[in-house]
Amino acid sequence: MKILTANRLTDGIAVWLGPDATWRESVEGADLARDAAGEERLESLGKAALANDEVVDVNLIDVEIVDGAIRPVRLRERIRAAGPTVRPDLGIQARPEPLYSI
Amino acid sequence: MYRYDEFDQSFVNARVAEFADQVERRLAGEITEDQFRPLRLMNGVYLQLHAYMLRVAVPYGTLNAKQMRMLAHIARKYDKGYGHFTTRQNIQYNWPALSDMPAILADLASVEMHAIQTSGNCIRNVTADHFAGAAADEVADPRPYAEILRQWSSVHPEFSYLPRKFKIAVTGAERDRAAIQVHDIGLHLKKNAAGELGFAVYVGGGQGRTPMIAKKIRDFLPEKDMLSYATAILRVYNLNGRRDNKYKARIKILVHETGAEELTRQVEAEWQALKDGELKLPEQDLRAIDAYFAPPALDPRPEGDDALKLARLDSRSFGEWLDQNVVTHKHPDYAAVTISLKGIGEAPGDATDSQMEAVADIAERYGFDEIRVSHEQNLILPHVARADLKAVYDRLVEIDLATANSNLITDIIACPGLDYCALATARSIPVAQEISRRFASFERQRDIGELKLKISGCINACGHHHVGHIGILGVEKKGSELYQITLGGSGDETTSIGEIIGRGFASDEITDAIETIVDTYLAHRTDKSERFLDAYRRLGAAPFKEALYAGEAKAA
Numbered sequence: 001m002k003i004l005t006a007n008r009l010t011d012g013i014a015v016w017l018g019p020d021a022t023w024r025e026s027v028e029g030a031d032l033a034r035d036a037a038g039e040e041r042l043e044s045l046g047k048a049a050l051a052n053d054e055v056v057d058v059n060l061i062d063v064e065i066v067d068g069a070i071r072p073v074r075l076r077e078r079i080r081a082a083g084p085t086v087r088p089d090l091g092i093q094a095r096p097e098p099l100y101s102i
Numbered sequence: 103m104y105r106y107d108e109f110d111q112s113f114v115n116a117r118v119a120e121f122a123d124q125v126e127r128r129l130a131g132e133i134t135e136d137q138f139r140p141l142r143l144m145n146g147v148y149l150q151l152h153a154y155m156l157r158v159a160v161p162y163g164t165l166n167a168k169q170m171r172m173l174a175h176i177a178r179k180y181d182k183g184y185g186h187f188t189t190r191q192n193i194q195y196n197w198p199a200l201s202d203m204p205a206i207l208a209d210l211a212s213v214e215m216h217a218i219q220t221s222g223n224c225i226r227n228v229t230a231d232h233f234a235g236a237a238a239d240e241v242a243d244p245r246p247y248a249e250i251l252r253q254w255s256s257v258h259p260e261f262s263y264l265p266r267k268f269k270i271a272v273t274g275a276e277r278d279r280a281a282i283q284v285h286d287i288g289l290h291l292k293k294n295a296a297g298e299l300g301f302a303v304y305v306g307g308g309q310g311r312t313p314m315i316a317k318k319i320r321d322f323l324p325e326k327d328m329l330s331y332a333t334a335i336l337r338v339y340n341l342n343g344r345r346d347n348k349y350k351a352r353i354k355i356l357v358h359e360t361g362a363e364e365l366t367r368q369v370e371a372e373w374q375a376l377k378d379g380e381l382k383l384p385e386q387d388l389r390a391i392d393a394y395f396a397p398p399a400l401d402p403r404p405e406g407d408d409a410l411k412l413a414r415l416d417s418r419s420f421g422e423w424l425d426q427n428v429v430t431h432k433h434p435d436y437a438a439v440t441i442s443l444k445g446i447g448e449a450p451g452d453a454t455d456s457q458m459e460a461v462a463d464i465a466e467r468y469g470f471d472e473i474r475v476s477h478e479q480n481l482i483l484p485h486v487a488r489a490d491l492k493a494v495y496d497r498l499v500e501i502d503l504a505t506a507n508s509n510l511i512t513d514i515i516a517c518p519g520l521d522y523c524a525l526a527t528a529r530s531i532p533v534a535q536e537i538s539r540r541f542a543s544f545e546r547q548r549d550i551g552e553l554k555l556k557i558s559g560c561i562n563a564c565g566h567h568h569v570g571h572i573g574i575l576g577v578e579k580k581g582s583e584l585y586q587i588t589l590g591g592s593g594d595e596t597t598s599i600g601e602i603i604g605r606g607f608a609s610d611e612i613t614d615a616i617e618t619i620v621d622t623y624l625a626h627r628t629d630k631s632e633r634f635l636d637a638y639r640r641l642g643a644a645p646f647k648e649a650l651y652a653g654e655a656k657a658a
């Protein structure tokens with residue numbers, strides 16, 4: 001399974017594509033591609049968003065569903081989704097329940 | 103310190119205006135990311151994992167209070183309230199928005215700072231001994247030469263598209279605190295028998311994927327020839343350095359493949375054609391730059407000794423800080439202070455906006471308005487009257503920056519690693535934090551003595567792991583972080599590259615492994631005066647391997 005991620009052009013913040021084709025600041029509820037057709041669809045949305053100057057550095061990433069929630073397979077992507085594992089008082093990593101145990 | 107002249111200021115202002123226009127056009131969609139990327143990189147703007155990152159140059163690590171306050175202001179207004187001081191004596195911001203970059207760069211320009219040449223295949227920020235101008239053991243202040251190199255290399259038309267980035271470091275003391283032998287060019291300022299100033303010139307050092315110790319290609323280069331000789335080296339490199347393979351493009355590979363002798367011959371031949379030309383530094387220009395770096399008027403403050411004796415009796419922790427973080431100054435009534443950015447369990451090199459502001463206040467009040475950033479990711483007050491040390495210490499305690507661990511095992515260098523860096527293969531900061539907490543006891547740290555532990559989150563080695571007495575390199579193996587240990591590296595005048603000790607350790611094993619290494623050292627050292635590095639050089643890897651892996655061999 002894959003989801004689409006990028007960084008927003010204006011502020012560089014990591015974003016994920018939601019089912020309504022809008023970019024969100026959370027990986028939760030991202031639009032899942034379960035097959036090649038789904039991946040193609042996400043890729044074309046990504047290309048459009050890049051051309052549109054909404055986002056940069058667009059990538060399809062591998063995810064799995066753990067306890068009903070999306071969990072990126074690579075550590076790098078889990079850290080992008082959950083925020084740095086340091087300075088836990090700031091940013092998205094400051095949420096009351098950590099998104100992942102990294 | 104150096105002050106911008108009209109030319110410098112108008113150049114930096116023009117660059118801010120130019121980049122502001124480029125950002126505006128990018129945000130308006132008039133230029134594509136492919137077109138914009140090289141432009142933003144030329145202005146120090148990277149895209150990392152979570153956001154953009156801005157790298158601001160701190161020339162040879164020298165700042166005044168006003169500049170430090172501006173760095174604090176930027177951290178507060180445009181970032182999340184902190185900045186990260188790096189092993190290149192620079193500062194990085196982890197969270198600035200692209201749309202704010204023009205405002206940030208304009209703020210920086212207002213205090214004579216910028217982010218130009220902090221990226222790209224050009225000559226990067228010239229680094230220098232952080233005790234320059236203060237150190238008791240220095241022949242002369244290396245910063246005037248670093249400043250001349252800065253002016254010469256700024257948007258140098260011939261050297262803006264080198265095969266790869268290029269780093270120059272300068273030291274003015276026998277004791278090398280600037281790691282000059284692991285730079286593309288290392289300059290060691292010294293005096294010849296006639297008392298004239300000049301340089302021993304080292305070329306082709308570097309870390310990264312292929313660590314190399316620089317070769318000394320000249321024992322004494324008169325100061326007036328510094329630019330012509332540097333130009334000769336850069337020309338030989340620019341012409342012959344490899345552009346076919348990014349991993350083989352640094353000058354260290356050219357030196358290695360050409361051989362030091364042949365490369366020296368080529369440099370000398372090029373230099374013969376240049377040395378009597380316009381690059382020869384006129385005596386009066388040299389002395390004019392020197393004047394910018396004249397030490398402050400250090401009035402006699404002989405009351406320091408008595409004051410310190412009393413203060414020591416009064417406060418044990420002050421005494422410990424004095425012993426660890428304060429070094430001898432040229433002037434007997436003064437001292438240079440290391441402000442540790444390595445609080446126990448903190449992220450190495452990070453400082454908050456209010457800490458930066460407080461350091462600026464202290465520097466203004468007690469430190470002649472001078473601050474340095476060290477490549478070891480600490481801040482330095484180079485000139486403090488010994489009589490004022492207690493007051494400085496008390497202020498540092500208030501802002502949690504009085505950790506007495508300079509040069510001890512918790513004074514760890516760590517790059518941003520996988521918490522921020524897009525190139526990383528593993529995290530660095532949490533490893534540093536855990537080791538720091540494990541060795542939190544100052545009794546224990548002091549008993550262990552000088553130990554330089556350095557951590558990089560990938561093979562690029564920004565965390566200098568190759569020259570750590572203990573180096574840790576984080577890699578990715580089968581989707582997990584794995585940490586390789588090297589031992590016996592050193593970045594001083596006895597530079598050596600650490601040796602990989604054996605298989606790597608998982609993130610939950612690495613701190614134990616470090617403790618095993620330290621305990622092995624303690625068990626084998628002749629006495630307390632034999633530092634970790636000396637003991638390793640005497641013993642070799644065997645006892646450490648035995649301690650780390652013997653159980654496995656038996657089990658297998």
Ligand code: SF4
Pocket residue numbers: 517518519520523524525526527558559560561562563564565
């Ligand atoms: S060593 Fe690697 S992970 Fe660390 S800052 Fe450099 S590039 Fe990033």
